[in-house]
Amino acid sequence: MLVGRGLVKRYGEHHALAGVDIAITPGEVLAIVGPSGSGKTTLLHVLAGILRPDDGEVVLDGHRIDRLGEAKRSELRRRDFGFVFQNGMLVGELTAEENTALPLLLAGANRAQAMAGAREWLGRLGLAGMETRRPGELSGGQAQRVAIARALAHQPKVIFADEPTGALDSRTGAETMHALLTAAADNRAAVVIVTHDRELAARAGRVVEIRDGRIAPGVVAA
Numbered sequence: 001m002l003v004g005r006g007l008v009k010r011y012g013e014h015h016a017l018a019g020v021d022i023a024i025t026p027g028e029v030l031a032i033v034g035p036s037g038s039g040k041t042t043l044l045h046v047l048a049g050i051l052r053p054d055d056g057e058v059v060l061d062g063h064r065i066d067r068l069g070e071a072k073r074s075e076l077r078r079r080d081f082g083f084v085f086q087n088g089m090l091v092g093e094l095t096a097e098e099n100t101a102l103p104l105l106l107a108g109a110n111r112a113q114a115m116a117g118a119r120e121w122l123g124r125l126g127l128a129g130m131e132t133r134r135p136g137e138l139s140g141g142q143a144q145r146v147a148i149a150r151a152l153a154h155q156p157k158v159i160f161a162d163e164p165t166g167a168l169d170s171r172t173g174a175e176t177m178h179a180l181l182t183a184a185a186d187n188r189a190a191v192v193i194v195t196h197d198r199e200l201a202a203r204a205g206r207v208v209e210i211r212d213g214r215i216a217p218g219v220v221a222a
């Protein structure tokens, strides 16, 4: 479904990606692990159409997306992809339900539909009763579950999560990971998750390790 072939990304002389081949199948959970600076975030951003590779191609459902202009890639990201980052990146002035409704509004839902959809997703993530709280009034784990609801509400094909539990204690991190994987499975969304945490990575269907901008030989865990 989503395929990267021969991906290269250079920053000056440095190769953040030095030729990566990777394929994500519908509904699968793929964990990307590797040392700091190895190219995990760069790979995620190239696959998600945030960054353009210097060489290689990214193909979504048979269509090359790396050649599209910024406006088309931005439209595709809004429609087909969902994102969860380490620190949630929620809008501080908006309530949990308003944050969650944003991608639905961008996808063309009217306000009533978007707010109803948002409340449903917050409920599914165990946040009933928290709908009108702002991010500052939520715990770290609750805020990440709002971010997960927001990433899933428009039913994207792929969720990209970059160290989504990195700012949480290990127990909250495990709960948040569970919430993400359960919600994605219900939605039949694929998940590409960058994590430092081997225990969390072990819950993925497949793990690849990146070292110096390349996929390390041998699958870490199946």
Ligand SMILES: Nc1ncnc2c1ncn2[C@@H]1O[C@H](COP(=O)(O)OP(=O)(O)O)[C@@H](O)[C@H]1O
Pocket (backbone or CB within 6 Å): 011, 014, 015, 016, 034, 035, 036, 037, 038, 039, 040, 041, 042, 043
């Ligand atoms: N915008 C940038 N400008 C220059 N170098 C960058 C930039 N983004 C990433 N890099 C470099 O590319 C390498 C890979 O970075 P990154 O993908 O963020 O690694 P990871 O997510 O595995 O920690 C690192 O050496 C980093 O310093």
Ligand SMILES: [Mg+2]
Pocket (backbone or CB within 6 Å): 040, 041, 042
């Ligand atoms: Mg990173």
